[in-house]
Amino acid sequence: MKKLQLLMVCGAGLGSSFACQMSVEDVVQQFDLDVSLDHTDISSAVAMRPDIIITAENFKTQFEKYQIEEKIKIIYLKNIISKKEIAEKLLPVLKEKGAL
Amino acid sequence: MQAVNFIIQNILTEASITIALIAMVGLLLQKKTIGQVINGTLKTLLGFQVVAAGSTIIVQALTYFGTIFTEGFNMNGIIPSIEAINGQAMNEIGLGSEIALTFLAIFIVNLLIARFTKWKYIFLTGQANLWMATMCSVFGYFAGLRGVTLVIVGGIVGGVFAVGMPAIAQPIVRKITNSNDIALGHFCTIGYMFTAGIAKITGDITTSTEELNLPKSLEFLQDTYLSLMVVMVPLYLITAFFAGPECSYQFAGDSHYLMYAFLQSIQFVVGVYVLLSGVRLLLGEIVPAFRGIATKIVPNAIPALDCPVLFPYAPNAVIVGFVSTTIGTVIAMFVLPMFGLAMILPGILTNFFAGGTAGIFGNAVGGRRGAIISGIAHGFFITLLPALLVTIFNTLGFVNATATDVDTVVAALFYTWFITPIMNLFS
Numbered sequence: 001m002k003k004l005q006l007l008m009v010c011g012a013g014l015g016s017s018f019a020c021q022m023s024v025e026d027v028v029q030q031f032d033l034d035v036s037l038d039h040t041d042i043s044s045a046v047a048m049r050p051d052i053i054i055t056a057e058n059f060k061t062q063f064e065k066y067q068i069e070e071k072i073k074i075i076y077l078k079n080i081i082s083k084k085e086i087a088e089k090l091l092p093v094l095k096e097k098g099a100l
Numbered sequence: 101m102q103a104v105n106f107i108i109q110n111i112l113t114e115a116s117i118t119i120a121l122i123a124m125v126g127l128l129l130q131k132k133t134i135g136q137v138i139n140g141t142l143k144t145l146l147g148f149q150v151v152a153a154g155s156t157i158i159v160q161a162l163t164y165f166g167t168i169f170t171e172g173f174n175m176n177g178i179i180p181s182i183e184a185i186n187g188q189a190m191n192e193i194g195l196g197s198e199i200a201l202t203f204l205a206i207f208i209v210n211l212l213i214a215r216f217t218k219w220k221y222i223f224l225t226g227q228a229n230l231w232m233a234t235m236c237s238v239f240g241y242f243a244g245l246r247g248v249t250l251v252i253v254g255g256i257v258g259g260v261f262a263v264g265m266p267a268i269a270q271p272i273v274r275k276i277t278n279s280n281d282i283a284l285g286h287f288c289t290i291g292y293m294f295t296a297g298i299a300k301i302t303g304d305i306t307t308s309t310e311e312l313n314l315p316k317s318l319e320f321l322q323d324t325y326l327s328l329m330v331v332m333v334p335l336y337l338i339t340a341f342f343a344g345p346e347c348s349y350q351f352a353g354d355s356h357y358l359m360y361a362f363l364q365s366i367q368f369v370v371g372v373y374v375l376l377s378g379v380r381l382l383l384g385e386i387v388p389a390f391r392g393i394a395t396k397i398v399p400n401a402i403p404a405l406d407c408p409v410l411f412p413y414a415p416n417a418v419i420v421g422f423v424s425t426t427i428g429t430v431i432a433m434f435v436l437p438m439f440g441l442a443m444i445l446p447g448i449l450t451n452f453f454a455g456g457t458a459g460i461f462g463n464a465v466g467g468r469r470g471a472i473i474s475g476i477a478h479g480f481f482i483t484l485l486p487a488l489l490v491t492i493f494n495t496l497g498f499v500n501a502t503a504t505d506v507d508t509v510v511a512a513l514f515y516t517w518f519i520t521p522i523m524n525l526f527s
Contacts, residue, residue, distance in 0.1 A: 011452075012324040014380055015225050015286075015406020022388060039380070042323050056408065058415040061319050078412050081282060081405065 004035040004099050007050035008080075009059065013041030020054060020080040027086050033099060046072070052093055056080050073097075115196025116148035119382065122204050126389030140385035147381030148196075154375025155187020159499055161368035164351050165336060166500040168361070172342030175437065178490055180447030180483075180504040183375050186234045188498050195237045202254035203233035207390055209259025214398045221270075222394040223262035225285040225406040226383035227376075228505070232258045232287055235508040239515035242492060244523040253519070257511055265289035265507055266404035272296055276413050276464050285404025287507035288454035291482050295458040296465045298474035303466015309417040309459065312468065318419050321452060328369050331448040336365035372449075407457040414460045420468075421459015421475045426451045428479020436483065442490040442502075444483050450504040454482060485509045492516065 006024060010017035017039035028035055038050075045053060046066050053074045055063070060076050068074070073096075075089045094100045123144035127137045162184060169177035190196040206229055214220050223229060236254030245253055266283035269292060273284050284292075321327040340348060340361030352360035394401050411418050429446035437443045458478040462471035486502040486509050493502055503509060 010408050011322050012376060012449075014227050014376060014383075016408035016411075018226070018380075018383070018387065019224065019403070019405045019409060022391060025388075041325065041376075043325050057412040058418070059322060061316060062322060079277070079282075080409055080412070081403070 004033075004052065004094070004097060005050040006035055006037050006052045006054060007045060007048055008037070008039040009042055009045045009053055009055040010039075010080075011042060011059075013039060013044065016056065016080055017041075020056075020077070020086075023081040023083050024054060024086055024090070027083050027090065030087075031091075031100065033094070035099065051097060052090075054080075054086070054090070115190060115200050116145050116152075118197045119148055119200040119203075119386075120145040122200065123385045123389070126386060126393075130389055130392055143381050144385055147378045147384070150378030150381060151187060151375050152191050152378075154371050154373070154378055155184070155191050156371075157367060157374060158184045158187055158371030159192070161364050161371055162500045164364050165339065165368070167351070168336075168339050168343035168347055169500075171344070171347040172339050175443055176490075176500070177339075178442050178444050178500055178502050180444055180450060180486055180502050181372070182231045182234070182450075182503040182505050182508065183372055184501040185238070185493070185498065185503050186231060187375055188501065189234050189238050193238070193241075193496060193498075195234075195241060198237040198241070198250055198254075199230070199233045201251045202237050202258065203230055205251050205255025206233055206236075206258035206262055209255045210262040211394060211397055213259060213263045214394070214401060217263075219263050219267045220398060220400050220402050221263050221266040221283050221285070221404045222391070222398060222401045223266065223285045223404045224387060224391060225404065226387045227379050228285060228287045228406070229258070229262065230379065230383070231503070231505055232261060232508050232511065235503065235512045236515070238496065239492070239512045240519070242496060243515050243520040244527065245519070257514065261287065261507055261511060262404075266402070268293060272461055272464055273410070276410055276460060280402070282409060283402045283404040284407060284410065284457070286407040286453070286457065287505045288407070288450065288457065288482070289507055290510055291454055291478055291506040292458050292461045294481050295474040295478040296461045298477045299462035299466030299470030301466075302473040303462070303468075303470020305465070305467045305470070307468040308414075309420045309463045309468050309471050310414055312416050312420070314416055314419050318423075321419070321422060324449065324452070325369055325373055327452060328372060328448050329366065331446070332365040332368050333362060335445065336361045336368075407453055410457060410460050414463055417459040417463040417471055418456035419459070420471050421457065421462065421478075422452050422455040424472050424475025425455030425458060425479040425482070428476040428481075429483045430479075431476070432480045432483035432487075435480075436487050441484075441487040444487050444490075444502060444504075446479075446483075447504045450482065451479070454505070455479065482506050485513070488513065489516075 008017040008020040124141040345357040348357035462474040
């Protein structure tokens with residue numbers, strides 16, 4: 001099966017999306033999942049067609065304006081580096097995608 | 101000995117190689133597979149060259165802007181862009197290797213301080229560290245420091261900032277996040293503390309920005325490159341209009357001068373986009389390596405992260421802070437030249453990221469009113485400090501640029517006011 005692609009997103013695609021990626025990495029490692037992780041800015045995110053987008057709550061209205069394919073799931077976080085919050089919100093989506 | 105000389109003269113002076121080697125050592129220390137080591141090393145090398153390419157684009161767009169601005173308004177207009185400073189320092193000024201090594205030295209000093217003192221902050225915002233390394237290298241070089249001394253002094257100055265800035269901001273960050281898990285690692289912190297001070301005096305803590313209903317149309321500003329364009333396009337067009345067609349002819353040739361200005365303004369954003377993509381590639385391997393090492397060496401380390409991690413806690417305050425900071429920078433743009441200082445144009449990236457965070461700080465300490473008033477003061481403050489540096493940047497051969505990340509500016513002023521006089525004593 002093709003690896004699931006998880007994309008962390010913030011305004012410039014540099015700092016906070018990267019911090020988020022490192023936390024997500026810890027979470028997926030706990031469950032021994034082989035997924036691909038990357039981070040980018042909000043302008044490029046949708047065009048990269050990942051399976052799951054993980055971003056901060058404040059970007060919600062922005063994403064709602066985009067036309068997004070149904071297969072792309074978006075997860076909004078309040079604390080983007082909280083492993084607890086990431087696990088809570090990410091695991092159901094991973095199950096749905098059949099990765100867990 | 102010949103081999104050592106060859107290495108020093110041909111390899112370590114080549115900045116992209118130096119930084120790729122740093123990444124390689126980091127990956128080897130983590131006992132990664134050969135494949136991962138090669139992958140990470142090459143990506144770092146690629147990232148550095150992409151930064152250089154982005155810098156070339158920015159310099160071109162800035163050179164054009166500088167010319168039309170001088171013609172149109174009869175004065176120097178300086179665009180604050182730490183990306184442009186970094187790109188020029190690495191390429192045109194040739195300090196790339198020094199910056200790469202100082203960057204590493206800052207990491208090491210940060211680790212040592214966190215290991216042996218009670219301040220357990222590990223500064224993980226890679227690009228901010230890179231900007232700090234840039235300013236320390238540029239101003240250390242200006243002060244007369246060279247080689248190893250330049251790197252060590254830069255490492256100490258930068259390392260103290262890397263631990264000190266998250267530490268002074270932490271009481272307010274705790275208040276914002278209601279936890280002690282994360283710290284703020286962004287080199288605009290002196291500006292935030294200044295903002296919090298003003299908000300404390302002028303504010304009213306009983307109201308909050310989060311109760312406001314802000315127009316939804318402002319939210320597109322969170323898209324960095326989009327908001328950069330929204331400001332750069334009119335800035336270039338208005339300036340080109342005042343400069344007139346003749347002035348643009350040497351650049352634009354036969355194309356219409358306003359069309360050319362429009363495309364150049366987009367070109368500036370392209371440059372920033374390319375440069376930051378390069379930074380992303382460059383830091384992709386180094387930051388996790390550093391984080392891995394830090395968590396092993398420093399028990400109970402608190403990661404100091406980039407400012408947008410705070411944005412979800414008070415999204416309205418971000419917009420309020422951005423708008424009020426921009427008002428402050430516009431006021432400063434007109435007021436500072438009256439006192440013989442350079443005209444610094446509002447820097448949209450800092451205004452958004454630092455302004456937004458300042459808004460959160462202002463709101464946390466002084467509520468709605470505090471956030472607005474202190475935001476304007478913040479905008480003035482972050483324009484005043486870099487204005488003091490412009491002469492030095494020009495002496496060193498930078499094109500029309502300065503930086504508004506105030507902590508890096510304070511580090512630069514420290515070099516100018518303390519280290520340069522000390523160096524002069526010995527020469």
